[in-house]
Amino acid sequence: MTANAIYSEPLIRRVEVAAPRAQEAAIAETAEIKISTEHVSISYGTRVAVRDVSLTVDARSILALIGPSGSGKSTFLRCFNRMNDLIPGASVTGDVCLDGENVTDADVSVVELRRRVGMVFQRPNPFPMSIYENVAYGPRRRGQNDKRKLDELVETSLKRAALWDEVKDDLRRKSGLALSGGQQQRLCIARVLATDPEVILMDEPASALDPVSTLRIEELMRELREAYTIVIVTHNMQQAARVSDVTAFFTMAEDRAGYLVEVGPTGRIFTRPNERLTEDYISGRFG
């Protein structure tokens, strides 16, 4: 199935012509598709967690996955870097393509995939090592041991994650765990950036943080968007509205399987959703 075929799906965002923001219209025109999923379903044993999701993500854009708890957003997110492989009994059907290459194929190297598709978790999870070693972890594991290159990589990654100024004086002495929650999460982002990814997945990256730290993470996401493709799962609808270019709304079917209700430019989803379910959720009538 080619990428064009997806556009014929009624729920796909390209059907919506009028993008509310000029910026988004520009993206839509010059879009280069980074990720596409076709008929993706994910089950744990016999329970279907996500059913038949098809969507695309443009390069250098932010896609927000919103929806009530249990609607399969995080599960769906984890199929992009195959973290579902780690869950016994989990199985994924359908195609998940990165730059047109199906990442669910058996001969795809998950190690290589995860280098290109980094992930930031809900709970900040720095390693109990120095700040420097946290950032150097990924590069070291693929054999980068040149001290000068590592120094450089650590510095640029921390700068990009807007953490450098706060930690540059005790990179090697201070443990990643000694940082505040917001700093820890930015350290985790720096750690991902150091592996030079193309896509960054964020699973509720700010839900454990205070409002000030949350805003910093959101600012950071907007900056990173210039160079990276970002997919974020969030329970916070204001956050989705603030940071994302495109929003996908998931909910649960009667058999508790999550599915995609609609996906479209964030401005439109939050002002004129096509589906009643989306409108109800966004206006707080359920979920």
Place this chain on the structure above:
Amino acid sequence: MTSTTGRTLAGAGTPAPKPSLRRRSSRGSILADKAATVVLWGTGAFVLLLLGAIILHFALAAWGVVSPSFLFSDPSDSSLGGILPILWNSIYMLVLTMLIAVPIGILGGIYMSEYARDTGPLGYVTAAIRFAEESISSVPSIVVGLFGLILFVDTWHWGFSALGGALALTLFNLPLMTRLAEQALRAVPAGERSASLALGATKWQTIRHVVVPLAIPGLVTGVILTAGRVFGEAAVLLFTSGIGTPAHYNFGNFSLTDPSSPWSPFRSATTMSVYIYKLQSEGLGAYVNQIVDGCAAILISMVLIFNLGARLVGRVLTRRMTAA
């Protein structure tokens, strides 16, 4: 000042007075709470007291016995003499056993925690390993000793040997070491593993650079408990590394095969615990009680020193492994 919101502390005009904070909760629960405090503190104090009494007893008993000459001279029939060869054997057996048991135990623990499957055909292998672990740990140590006697001493014609003793001790300790290592590794939070894997590290890299370093405190506990059993075990060693009174060791003989060399694993090696058992059960000689008390005090000190040392090494290892 009047208020209709009920926010005033005095609560003037509110119809239902709130229960006082000073109201006593039901007598039974308070009594149970107090009783639990007393009993638990009491139990703790009793254990500490017991431990203190044991240490004090042997410290007093060994007073005047333990001296540099007791530690560093050979046993003697006619005088107090020393225990150098026996002290040496205890340390030698400890090192030899740990060299064999710790790597196998940790690798086994890594297998059980990271690789073993609980379901599918491999689930039966896991179940079999667990069953073996539990069975071996419940075999009485004297039986493990007999097994060593039959296999190493008789069948393989090693005679009494340090190696035979160390292998029997390994057999005896492996279930504990493996289980403790498995528990220590399993206790490493899933978040750290996921983080490493999501960064593109392989499973082994994740184990090597994240899981094992984080589990070191638990692994050290396993090593300490295993070491304690090596120091303390007599029954396993009676029939394997032998029971006797070595006369004199020539520490200049570094041969690893010469049965008279103290460095050779193919010689009999009476350890402190076995020596205490031997002296106490034979009861021969004028200084038996003093020597036994001295040995006991030294054994306790060795265990203490080893435990503290292992914790220290563990801390250094953690630092080394988490930095680069």
